[in-house]
Every structure is written in C-alpha cells, then in structure tokens.
Amino acid sequence: MVLDKLNAIVSGAYELEEWHENGAVLRPPQVDGRALVVNGTITTIFHNRSQTDKQITAVLVGNYVLGNARFAYRYQDTAIYTETAAGISVSRKSLWEGMRSFSASVTASGAVQFCSDAGQQGFTFTLAGFTYWENGQTLRVWRRCREG
Numbered sequence: 693m694v695l696d697k698l699n700a701i702v703s704g705a706y707e708l709e710e711w712h713e714n715g716a717v718l719r720p721p722q723v724d725g726r727a728l729v730v731n732g733t734i735t736t737i738f739h740n741r742s743q744t745d746k747q748i749t750a751v752l753v754g755n756y757v758l759g760n761a762r763f764a765y766r767y768q769d770t771a772i773y774t775e776t777a778a779g780i781s782v783s784r785k786s787l788w789e790g791m792r793s794f795s796a797s798v799t800a801s802g803a804v805q806f807c808s809d810a811g812q813q814g815f816t817f818t819l820a821g822f823t824y825w826e827n828g829q830t831l832r833v834w835r836r837c838r839e840g
Contacts, residue, residue, distance in 0.1 A: 695758070695760055698758065698760070699758060701804050701817050701819060702729055702804060702822075703730050704729060704730070704836050704837070705726065705837040706726065706728075706821055706834035706837060707725070707835050707837050708720070708723060708724060708727075708738060708832065708833075708834055709834060709835045710833035711723040711738075711742075711832055712829065712831050712832070718742050721741065722740075722741055722742045723738065723739065723741065724738065725737060725834075726837075729756065732755050732756060732757070733755055733756070734752075734756050734765050734767070735751075735752065735753050736750070736751075736752040736767075737750065737751050738750050745776060746774065746775070746776050747775045748772065748773065748774050748775075749772070750772045750773070751769075751770075751772075752769070752787070753769040754766045755768065757791070760796070761795060761796050762793065762795060762796055763806045763815075764791040764792060764793040765791065765792055766788075766790060766791045766792065767786065767787055770783070770784055770785065770787060771783075771784055772784075792808065792813070793809055794807055794808050794814065794815070801818075802818070803816050803817060812826060812827055813825070813826050814826075820835065820836055821836045
C-alpha cells in the first residue's frame with residue numbers, strides 16, 4: 693500500500709467507544725478517552741471511572757514511525773493519576789521501554805492491520821476507527837472523530 697494512503701487511514705483523532713475488561717464491555721461515561729495520531733505524534737488521554745473507589749486518568753504522549761510495512765510507537769511522557777479515598781497518586785513510570793514494533797498489512801476489506809512481532813498485540817484501522825487487541829481479545833474500540 694502506498695504510504696500516503698496508509699497514513700490517511702491511520703492519521704486522525706479518535707474517541708473511545710468501548711473498553712473491554714474482565715469480560716465486561718465498558719462505555720462512556722464509565723470510561724472516556726481521546727487519541728490523536730497525527731504527523732508522527734501520538735497522544736492518548738483516558739478516564740476509567742468504572743470503580744467508584746478507584747478512578748484512573750492517564751495522559752500519554754509519544755511518537756510513532758509509519759512505513760510501508762512497519763509501524764512503531766512509544767510513549768515518552770506518561771502521567772497516570774489514581775484517585776482513591778486515601779488521596780491522589782501519580783505515576784510517571786513508562787509503560788514499556790523502547791518502541792513497540794508491528795508489521796503492517798492490508799486486509800481484503802482495505803483495513804490496515806498492525807501485528808506485533810510476537811503476534812500478541814495489534815491494531816486494526818479502518819476509516820471508521822481502530823481496535824486494539826491482545827492475545828486475540830479486543831481491549832479497546834476507538835471511533836474516528838468527525839471533522840468540523
């Protein structure tokens with residue numbers, strides 16, 4: 693696939709639609725989030741309010757590299773706020789070290805599929821949004837935000 697076409701499918705602003713956790717599917721307002729994937733930068737912000745006694749807000753800022761057959765990304769700046777009855781704690785610990793790398797392919801329907809080198813994580817992008825999965829299980833579903 694031509695890189696410009698690949699970038700057009702991946703690049704955009706997204707709104708969290710579903711958060712899959714422990715067999716449950718959570719939706720706004722229990723969980724809420726935005727992701728921005730544009731011009732080599734990736735920013736993800738989400739709120740998990742599914743537990744009244746433990747609420748989490750994460751702000752993740754990083755970069756990505758997109759090529760004809762590869763996609764890689766990392767978060768360079770991480771802030772995870774956890775609010776409990778005891779107060780608010782903040783973690784700035786990286787979620788992982790280095791870039792997460794994926795092979796890129798295009799499905800028969802025109803979706804862009806990124807699969808980790810170990811095959812355990814991946815993304816599927818369409819013009820409507822993207823899905824993040826691990827070990828074959830959907831974890832997050834994001835809807836592309838409308839322009840204008």
